[in-house]
Amino acid sequence: MGKFTTLLIFVCFFINASLYAFNISNRVEFERGVIYNLDSAVNPFENSFTYDTVKNEYTKFLFSRIATAPPSVTSQIYLCQNSTAVPLTATPSVVGATLKWYTELTGGVALLGAPTPITTTVGSTTYYVTEIPLLGVESTPRTPIIVNVVADNGTINKVLKCDPSQILPADINSSVFFDWGNVTGNPNSYNVSYTIQGGPVFTGSTGLSHWQVFGMLPGQSATLTLTHATLPCIPAQTVTCYVPCGVSTVTPTFPSIPTSYCINEATTNLPTSSENSPAITGTWSATKVNTATAGTTNYVFTPNPILFPCALTKILSVTVGPVEPNFSDFSICSGEAVPNLNSKSPNGISGIWSPSTIDNTTSGAYLFTPNPGQPCAPTVKTIYVTVIPSGAIVNLGWTVTYAFAENQIVTVTDPVGVNYLYQLDYGLFQQSPVFENVSLGTHSITVKDLNGCSEYSNDNIVVINYPKYFTPNNDGSNDTWNIFSLEDQSNFRILIFDRYGKFLKELRPESLGWDGTYNGHPMPSNDYWFSVEYAEQNIPKIFKSHFSLKR
Structure with missing residues (x-):
C-alpha cells in the first residue's frame, strides 16, 4: 500500500473517531469511502490540526466535502x-x-x-x-x-368600553370589566396588557371579547391596551376603567387650619396629611397661605390618587385682612320709621356711625369707623341710604285690545319702568306691564314700586267679549246669555238668530239676557248667531259671531 493511501486512511479514521465523540450526526461523503455522524466543518478540528495541516490540499478537499448546517431565521x-x-x-x-x-x-x-x-x-x-x-x-x-x-384591517371593535353591568355583585367593588366586539371575518385572538393605578404591567391573551381585572380596591383604576394577536396592523385601543367608590368616598378635613389671617401675618406650610382617621395624604395648590395681599383665596387640596382614589378634593377659603365691615347700602320709604344703625357689622367689627341716625326725608351717605385695637385693623366703611318718596304713583293709564279680539290684552301705559311691579286682579305681581288672554268683564290693575313705598289701583278695567255658551236649566248659574260688559253703553243692541237666520230675540242695555226661549217655548241645544251694535272710542261698530245653548 502506498504512502498516500496509508495517510488517507489514517486521516479518515482520526476524523471519524473525533466527530463521533462530539455526537455529530451529519453524513459526509468522501471520494473513497463514507464517514458517518459528522456535525461540524471546522470546530472539531481547530485543536487537532496544525496550520500546515489546514494548508494541505488534501485537508482542504476533505473539509469541502463536510455538510454545513443552515442559519437560524424568524419566519413568518x-x-x-x-x-x-x-x-x-x-x-x-x-x-x-x-x-x-x-x-x-x-x-x-x-x-x-x-x-x-x-x-x-x-x-x-x-x-x-x-x-x-x-x-x-x-x-x-x-x-x-x-x-x-x-393592510390596516380596521378596528378591533366599535367601542372598547367599561361594562360594570357584567360584573357579579360580589366583585363589583373589587374588579373592572373591559368589553369589546369581534370583527366579523377576523380571527378572535387578542393580546392584552394592563396596569392598576399606573403600577406594573400585566400581560395576557384571550380568544374572548372581554377581560376582567380582579383584586382591586374601591376607587382604583385599571388601564388596558388591547391588540390583535394575528392581525398586527389593527390599531391598538386603550381605555381606563374605575372601581366605584360607593360608601368609601371621603372628604379630607383640616379643622385646625385658620381661615382668616391679618395682612403680612406669618404662616407655616399647609399640612400634606388631613386630620381624618386614617389621614389622607396629598398636595395643595399652594404650599403656604399668602398673606401679602388682602382678600379671599381658595386653596385646593388634591389627595394622592393612587393611595386614596376615593378621597375628594378639598377647597379651603382663606381671608386675609385688613377686613372691611360688611354693611350694605339700603333704601327706605320717606316718612316711615327708620331702622337703627348697628354698632357691630355682620362680620363682627364694632365701631361708630356718623351721622348716628338715619334721616327718613333725604337720601344720604353714612360713615362707619371701626373701634381701635381690633384684629387686622379693619377699614372704614361708607354706605348710602336712599329715601324713596311715598305715594308717588297718583295715576294709572292702560289700554285694552279691541272688543271681541281673540286674545284680549291689557297693557299698563303709565307708570312704566324697571322700578315698578304690576298685578291683574289678585294674581302675582310681575315686572311686565302686559297681561294677555284676559277674560271678559271688569278687572282690577294694581301698580307699586319695587320698595313698596307707593301703590295705586284701578278697578274699572273693562274687557268686552261674549260668552261662548250658556246653560238655561234654572240652576242659578249661567242661565241667560248677554254681553254684560256693554251694559254701560246706553245704545247697544244685540240681535239673536237661529242657524237658519230666523230672528229670535233683541237685547237692550236694560235686558237681563236671553233665557233660551222663543215665544215661550225652549229652544233646542244648538249654535245660535248674534249681531251686536256698539260703540268703541265713540266709533259705531257691528260685530257678528255665534255661541252655544246647552241643556
Missing part, C-alpha cells in the same frame, strides 16, 4: 403596509460563516446583501438564505423567510 414576519422596513436578518450556525441571500429556492444569483422588504403592496414574499463557513460547503437547502405585508 408581519409588516404593515407602507411601514418602514429594515434588512432581514439570520444567525449563522458556524461562527465566522458568510450569509448568502436569494429570491429563489434554487438557482439564480445571490443578492449583494440582506434584502429590505418592500411594503407598498399587500401580500407575501419569500426570501432565502444560506451560509458558507470558512472551510466548508454552502448550506442546503436554502432556508426560507416569509414576509407578509398586511
Whole structure:
C-alpha cells in the first residue's frame, strides 16, 4: 500500500473517531469511502490540526466535502403596509460563516446583501438564505423567510368600553370589566396588557371579547391596551376603567387650619396629611397661605390618587385682612320709621356711625369707623341710604285690545319702568306691564314700586267679549246669555238668530239676557248667531259671531 493511501486512511479514521465523540450526526461523503455522524466543518478540528495541516490540499478537499448546517431565521414576519422596513436578518450556525441571500429556492444569483422588504403592496414574499463557513460547503437547502405585508384591517371593535353591568355583585367593588366586539371575518385572538393605578404591567391573551381585572380596591383604576394577536396592523385601543367608590368616598378635613389671617401675618406650610382617621395624604395648590395681599383665596387640596382614589378634593377659603365691615347700602320709604344703625357689622367689627341716625326725608351717605385695637385693623366703611318718596304713583293709564279680539290684552301705559311691579286682579305681581288672554268683564290693575313705598289701583278695567255658551236649566248659574260688559253703553243692541237666520230675540242695555226661549217655548241645544251694535272710542261698530245653548 502506498504512502498516500496509508495517510488517507489514517486521516479518515482520526476524523471519524473525533466527530463521533462530539455526537455529530451529519453524513459526509468522501471520494473513497463514507464517514458517518459528522456535525461540524471546522470546530472539531481547530485543536487537532496544525496550520500546515489546514494548508494541505488534501485537508482542504476533505473539509469541502463536510455538510454545513443552515442559519437560524424568524419566519413568518408581519409588516404593515407602507411601514418602514429594515434588512432581514439570520444567525449563522458556524461562527465566522458568510450569509448568502436569494429570491429563489434554487438557482439564480445571490443578492449583494440582506434584502429590505418592500411594503407598498399587500401580500407575501419569500426570501432565502444560506451560509458558507470558512472551510466548508454552502448550506442546503436554502432556508426560507416569509414576509407578509398586511393592510390596516380596521378596528378591533366599535367601542372598547367599561361594562360594570357584567360584573357579579360580589366583585363589583373589587374588579373592572373591559368589553369589546369581534370583527366579523377576523380571527378572535387578542393580546392584552394592563396596569392598576399606573403600577406594573400585566400581560395576557384571550380568544374572548372581554377581560376582567380582579383584586382591586374601591376607587382604583385599571388601564388596558388591547391588540390583535394575528392581525398586527389593527390599531391598538386603550381605555381606563374605575372601581366605584360607593360608601368609601371621603372628604379630607383640616379643622385646625385658620381661615382668616391679618395682612403680612406669618404662616407655616399647609399640612400634606388631613386630620381624618386614617389621614389622607396629598398636595395643595399652594404650599403656604399668602398673606401679602388682602382678600379671599381658595386653596385646593388634591389627595394622592393612587393611595386614596376615593378621597375628594378639598377647597379651603382663606381671608386675609385688613377686613372691611360688611354693611350694605339700603333704601327706605320717606316718612316711615327708620331702622337703627348697628354698632357691630355682620362680620363682627364694632365701631361708630356718623351721622348716628338715619334721616327718613333725604337720601344720604353714612360713615362707619371701626373701634381701635381690633384684629387686622379693619377699614372704614361708607354706605348710602336712599329715601324713596311715598305715594308717588297718583295715576294709572292702560289700554285694552279691541272688543271681541281673540286674545284680549291689557297693557299698563303709565307708570312704566324697571322700578315698578304690576298685578291683574289678585294674581302675582310681575315686572311686565302686559297681561294677555284676559277674560271678559271688569278687572282690577294694581301698580307699586319695587320698595313698596307707593301703590295705586284701578278697578274699572273693562274687557268686552261674549260668552261662548250658556246653560238655561234654572240652576242659578249661567242661565241667560248677554254681553254684560256693554251694559254701560246706553245704545247697544244685540240681535239673536237661529242657524237658519230666523230672528229670535233683541237685547237692550236694560235686558237681563236671553233665557233660551222663543215665544215661550225652549229652544233646542244648538249654535245660535248674534249681531251686536256698539260703540268703541265713540266709533259705531257691528260685530257678528255665534255661541252655544246647552241643556
